[in-house]
Amino acid sequence: MSRARLRAAEPDADEAPPPERLTPYVAKALSPLVRRIVAPNPNVFTGPGTNTYLVGIDEVVVIDPGVSDPEHLDAILGCGGDRIRWIAVTHTHIDHSTGAAELKELTGAEVLGFGAKEGFKPDRRIGDRYTIDSTEFRLQAIHTPGHASNHLCYLVEEERMLLSGDHINQGTTVVIKPPDGDMATYIESLEKLKKLRLRSIAPGHGTLIENPAETVDWYIKHRMAREKQVLASLKKAGTAKIDDLIPEVYSDVGEQLWPIARYSLHAHLLKLAGEGTVKGKTLTGKWTFA
Numbered sequence: 001m002s003r004a005r006l007r008a009a010e011p012d013a014d015e016a017p018p019p020e021r022l023t024p025y026v027a028k029a030l031s032p033l034v035r036r037i038v039a040p041n042p043n044v045f046t047g048p049g050t051n052t053y054l055v056g057i058d059e060v061v062v063i064d065p066g067v068s069d070p071e072h073l074d075a076i077l078g079c080g081g082d083r084i085r086w087i088a089v090t091h092t093h094i095d096h097s098t099g100a101a102e103l104k105e106l107t108g109a110e111v112l113g114f115g116a117k118e119g120f121k122p123d124r125r126i127g128d129r130y131t132i133d134s135t136e137f138r139l140q141a142i143h144t145p146g147h148a149s150n151h152l153c154y155l156v157e158e159e160r161m162l163l164s165g166d167h168i169n170q171g172t173t174v175v176i177k178p179p180d181g182d183m184a185t186y187i188e189s190l191e192k193l194k195k196l197r198l199r200s201i202a203p204g205h206g207t208l209i210e211n212p213a214e215t216v217d218w219y220i221k222h223r224m225a226r227e228k229q230v231l232a233s234l235k236k237a238g239t240a241k242i243d244d245l246i247p248e249v250y251s252d253v254g255e256q257l258w259p260i261a262r263y264s265l266h267a268h269l270l271k272l273a274g275e276g277t278v279k280g281k282t283l284t285g286k287w288t289f290a
């Protein structure tokens with residue numbers, strides 16, 4: 001077989017590296033300061049599972065301890081041991097925060113988060129621009145509401161790496177579920193990231209993102225394009241319920257994801273209602289083009 005035909009049969013066989021497989025319990029160094037351990041909770045929302053990050057070598061902060069699974073907590077301890085001084089969460093959704101209490105018992109580390117919710121209780125409530133200063137690194141919290149109102153991203157200043165929680169994910173869609181999820185603030189929080197001169201994004205789910213500027217731009221464009229579709233569909237219908245709009249607005253998305261997509265569609269409509277272009281309120285009620 002000629003080289004050209006072989007290449008046609010296997011597109012990009014030479015160029016594209018195989019996608020990275022994320023294996024639970026195995027620590028992987030992403031940079032001199034940051035290591036990742038994937039929790040064993042893969043599903044349609046979490047992709048390969050929730051990422052737990054350890055920042056620092058001599059003094060360690062654990063970001064998103066993930067689920068309360070003994071083997072996962074063992075892996076975190078094996079990696080950070082008695083050098084774990086802080087446990088911080090990006091937000092209180094249970095796939096990110098549940099392991100915090102147990103890890104605190106095992107390490108005595110201080111637990112940090114925006115506030116108490118969903119069974120999570122921080123020792124210290126932190127907000128925008130709070131910094132953790134260690135001898136090796138400075139970690140800055142950035143309040144990024146939208147996916148969750150108590151969402152924080154964390155910037156590793158020395159490496160310009162953003163630990164993005166569920167504000168930005170790789171390989172899975174970020175669900176915006178009202179009322180705690182809010183599309184208008186979500187987009188504002190994406191805009192906020194543009195000023196940070198990032199080198200990489202370490203997401204709450206999926207692999208390291210090495211083109212942060214393009215990724216943030218794509219996230220904003222993608223949401224605005226969806227918003228246009230929502231508006232066009234409702235304009236055509238005049239009045240409709242969310243479940244009637246889904247097949248058209250999310251025709252590019254697999255039907256198995258529609259039960260989740262309806263929340264994001266609701267979030268888009270609430271944003272448009274706030275801007276005065278549509279009228280309506282609830283997930284199940286009627287919406288009208290204004």
Ligand SMILES: [Zn+2]
Nearest residue numbers: 095096166204
């Ligand atoms: Zn998550």
